[in-house]
Amino acid sequence: MERIRHQAGDGPAAIPVDALPALDGELVVDTASRAALADDFGHTAHRLPLAVLRPASVADVAAMLRFAAAHGLRATPRGQGHATGGQAQVSDGVVIDMRTLDTVHKVLPDRVVVDAGARWSDVLVATVPSGLTPPVLTDCVELTVGGTLAVGGVGGTSHLHGLQTDNVLELEVVTGDGRVRTCSPNYDRPLFEAALAGLGQCVVIVRATLRLVSAQSSVRRHRLHYGDPRRLLAAQRRLVTHHRFDHVTGHARPDEHGGWAYVLEVGRFHTPPATAEDETALADIAPWDGEVETKDLPYLDFVSGTGRDGDEPPAAGEWTRAHPWLGAFLPDLSAGEAVADVMATLTGEEVGEGGRVVVHPTTTDRFNTPLFRVPGGPVVVHVALLRAAPPDDPAAMARITSASRAFSERVRAAGGAVHPTGTPPLTRDDWQAHFGPVWPRFAAAKGRYDPHHVLTPGQRIFLS
Ligand SMILES: Cc1cc2nc3c(=O)[nH]c(=O)nc-3n(C[C@H](O)[C@H](O)[C@H](O)COP(=O)(O)OP(=O)(O)OC[C@H]3O[C@@H](n4cnc5c(N)ncnc54)[C@H](O)[C@@H]3O)c2cc1C
Numbered sequence: 001m002e003r004i005r006h007q008a009g010d011g012p013a014a015i016p017v018d019a020l021p022a023l024d025g026e027l028v029v030d031t032a033s034r035a036a037l038a039d040d041f042g043h044t045a046h047r048l049p050l051a052v053l054r055p056a057s058v059a060d061v062a063a064m065l066r067f068a069a070a071h072g073l074r075a076t077p078r079g080q081g082h083a084t085g086g087q088a089q090v091s092d093g094v095v096i097d098m099r100t101l102d103t104v105h106k107v108l109p110d111r112v113v114v115d116a117g118a119r120w121s122d123v124l125v126a127t128v129p130s131g132l133t134p135p136v137l138t139d140c141v142e143l144t145v146g147g148t149l150a151v152g153g154v155g156g157t158s159h160l161h162g163l164q165t166d167n168v169l170e171l172e173v174v175t176g177d178g179r180v181r182t183c184s185p186n187y188d189r190p191l192f193e194a195a196l197a198g199l200g201q202c203v204v205i206v207r208a209t210l211r212l213v214s215a216q217s218s219v220r221r222h223r224l225h226y227g228d229p230r231r232l233l234a235a236q237r238r239l240v241t242h243h244r245f246d247h248v249t250g251h252a253r254p255d256e257h258g259g260w261a262y263v264l265e266v267g268r269f270h271t272p273p274a275t276a277e278d279e280t281a282l283a284d285i286a287p288w289d290g291e292v293e294t295k296d297l298p299y300l301d302f303v304s305g306t307g308r309d310g311d312e313p314p315a316a317g318e319w320t321r322a323h324p325w326l327g328a329f330l331p332d333l334s335a336g337e338a339v340a341d342v343m344a345t346l347t348g349e350e351v352g353e354g355g356r357v358v359v360h361p362t363t364t365d366r367f368n369t370p371l372f373r374v375p376g377g378p379v380v381v382h383v384a385l386l387r388a389a390p391p392d393d394p395a396a397m398a399r400i401t402s403a404s405r406a407f408s409e410r411v412r413a414a415g416g417a418v419h420p421t422g423t424p425p426l427t428r429d430d431w432q433a434h435f436g437p438v439w440p441r442f443a444a445a446k447g448r449y450d451p452h453h454v455l456t457p458g459q460r461i462f463l464s
Helices: 031-036 058-070 120-130 145-149 189-195 229-241 279-283 299-303 332-345 394-413 428-449
Strands: 003-005 014-016 026-028 051-054 074-078 093-097 104-108 111-115 168-175 180-183 203-211 218-226 247-254 260-270 289-298 326-331 356-363 379-386
Touching: 031 051, 051 058, 058 074, 058 093, 058 168, 058 180, 058 203, 104 120, 111 120, 120 145, 120 299, 145 203, 168 189, 180 189, 189 203, 189 428, 218 229, 218 299, 229 247, 229 260, 229 332, 229 356, 229 379, 289 299, 326 332, 326 394, 332 356, 332 379, 332 394
Parallel strands: 051 093, 074 093
Antiparallel strands: 003 014, 026 051, 104 111, 111 203, 168 180, 168 203, 218 260, 218 289, 247 260, 247 356, 326 379, 356 379
16 A cells, blocks of 8 residues: 655654545645644644644544544544644644634624634624624633534623633534534534534534634723732622622732733723623622722723733744643632742742733632533632743753642642643543543543544543
């Protein structure tokens, strides 16, 4: 059989080309195309795929998965590659570059139908002019719809609307054995629940019907400053449980004295002439330091980050540094102590100029995605260490990795859950503990929908 062979050291490195299915798009094997997808936002993992599929149709995705299953290859869907630990990489198979399937198909008064490779910014551009928006957006809207639906998608409005995965009305997916299927909460629910926050293990999400709500035209944003994380958390907890603002987040960033500045950020969505009067909403929260910073922003600027978060962009080169990011959800009761301990040992240098530590409590009563694991209780605290490693400094990287392990252990000991997009990805044992009561269901879904274990080995969940 004729084979395309690749560089030595690149695994089995063989694609049986004479068995390749007809494609509407293209399968490329040149080194530059493959090397471009042997990286991600973390820049810590590098696995050279055998080939890259640029699908032009859902049929291409299905044909490639059937081909991979038949020839013992792996395949992984990849969106914008903003994972930070190689989760969308594969060395013994094909990366499916979902960015070529990025059409926003139709915008209706309550929903939008969109290809999974579209970015949330594409969705906003299509919906906001009609006065509509997805209810939950991630901090960065340049992530793909499929990429965040595969992990959950938490945002500043999650206390009101849950996760992005809780706002999906229908999905079109391709299962690991190459079958195109439609699923929703009312139709083939087991498949729907295996897809959402399913980390690309059972299906490739190819199209999604997403809930839309009215978009207001403006956001009045307030920033309040705190000197310690416990007061920040107390203020945030009150705001999210009482639904005082549409958007509530917070973070710590290095201050000019070598310590940490804690910032509470809230936003109220409104359309003038309606106003956003917030005096009473802030009246009884934990006292802050200094003045409240208030700014009015167009809705699109606010949600797309323009002028919202870190008004000054990070220096050139900062975003190309390694990003061994790690996020977790902590139980409300232990979060204050855990965050204070982490911040006491973390240095500003370790998070870098563009980095920060997200401190973001949210209520969980709107969370309804079985595979998205959070600790029990009405409030959980999302803590994310968004670090940047100094370039060419393996010792610093080793320190960060060891600190990440210690943080993960602390999270687990406190009954929390590590967020699965970080660095390094979890081990198989960690995963079983992570999924806890839903592990048997998840493992059964893997066997049913991806019986040949083709999909997404970079998550290291079902590796033997
Ligand atoms: C700057 C930045 C800001 C972020 N902000 C937030 C935030 O506010 N809230 C939050 O929850 N997360 C946030 N994240 C994490 C982010 O949601 C995840 O890393 C997300 O998976 C990235 O989307 P992507 O399109 O880049 O996916 P990729 O990194 O390309 O893929 C991530 C995983 O999803 C799988 N996948 C990709 N597409 C599909 C598909 N169509 N079907 C099935 N599986 C698929 C991949 O195989 C891989 O395992 C942020 C990350 C970054 C770098």
